[in-house]
Amino acid sequence: MLRTVLFALVTAMTASPQLTTLPTAVHDFDFMVGSWKIHNHFLKGRLRGSTAWIEYDAQYDLQLLLDGLGNIDRYKAVRDGKTVNGMTLRLFNPKTEEWSLYWADNIRAGILQPPMVGKFDGDVGEFFGPEEVDGKPVLCRFRWLKGNPNSPQWEQAFSADGGKTWETNWIMTFTREEKR
8 A cells, every 4th residue: 555655656756747947037136146335326306307316325135035036135225314225026937037026115114016027138137017106107117237247237217108218217336245
């Protein structure tokens, strides 16, 4: 009886489909693993023709999750005298080879923002999703630029016309923190 059960179990295990090799895109964000300092360039008024920018610094760290199928980052800054704590959860879909990026922060506490979805093409990653400005829905774009591994950059832009034109409203320039 035990021999029959073991044989059935081994047969079922070998007959089940094996995981295939994951696409190389699963490593798209590996360049960000670790701790970073960020210089932020933040537009005060969005989609209002504003030219007033705020400059401030932040701390950032990223860790891999789920054997690379995901990652989580932590962001901490003081902007306009207020502490901003945020985090991004990124999940990779091997079937579509796209990432979904979910943001949460203490400014909009208790809310996980809708995902920004996209992928990298070479050293540039573009991710799109919904956002709201002054109560009106707009399209949002995140752009990751990883061409300089010592100083990658992230940009956020909004479009009020469905992606025909974009206003960049936040630029982060990263510098890797020295290991202690």
